[in-house]
Amino acid sequence: MPLSPSRLGLTPTEVRGTDDGLSFSVEVPTDLPVLAGHFPGLPILPGVCLIDVLQRVITAAVPRADGARLSHIHRCRFRSPVWPGDRLDYDLTLSRDENGLNCHAVVRGPGGPVAEIRLRYEVDE
Template identity: 35%
Template sequence: MSAARPVSPVAADVRVETRTEEGLTATARAAIGPGEPVFTGHYPDFPIFPGVCVLECVRRAATDGSAAPHPARLAAVESARFAGAVYPGDTLSLSLTWRRTAGGLRCDATAATERGRTATVRLRFAYPGDTR
């Protein structure tokens, strides 16, 4: 029996493009096409990519095995601040910076389109077996 595939509201492919050798920074991109399922019900006459979907793109980039510096599980979204809208046809550029903490890893991320920053996000990750 295969493992269940995670459910996501985002159809876009989130691709990790670069990662530093020490694994503490990475960049990723996601092309947000007009066919994203969330555009159907999120302001039908003026579609905007919901903030939770921007968070999902950051989470997917951060948990991609080619981006994360160490196997870890998402423990918390510590903060998220949204600064601009993402529209159909935009490319979401993600920049992730990792740092080790006493309890695991912290990932500080920014999301931007060609118009500028859309969000800043801080995620906390725990090492496998840590129940925090």
């Protein structure tokens, strides 16, 4: 399921369902405007962009997320920088409980893990 680019310019591709979640990829364009202003002279992708892509995919691709809203970022650990031209592979698992939906994502780049993200969604009754 292709998604249109976000305002940040990142487009998830190859969205695939797994037994307990999703996996997808993102190519970081070398001309992404946000790269120039994050750390002048050192173009690394801001961590919030990793979260934005994840949130967009969950909202668009997961039927179980219908009626759910992101309530908080439970945990987010950035392990290494993401550079222009990197390909990022997301693997996420989803679990539902009586109060909502939990997402655990591991993001890998060319050199290995770049982030671990845990999001919590609450369902309005």
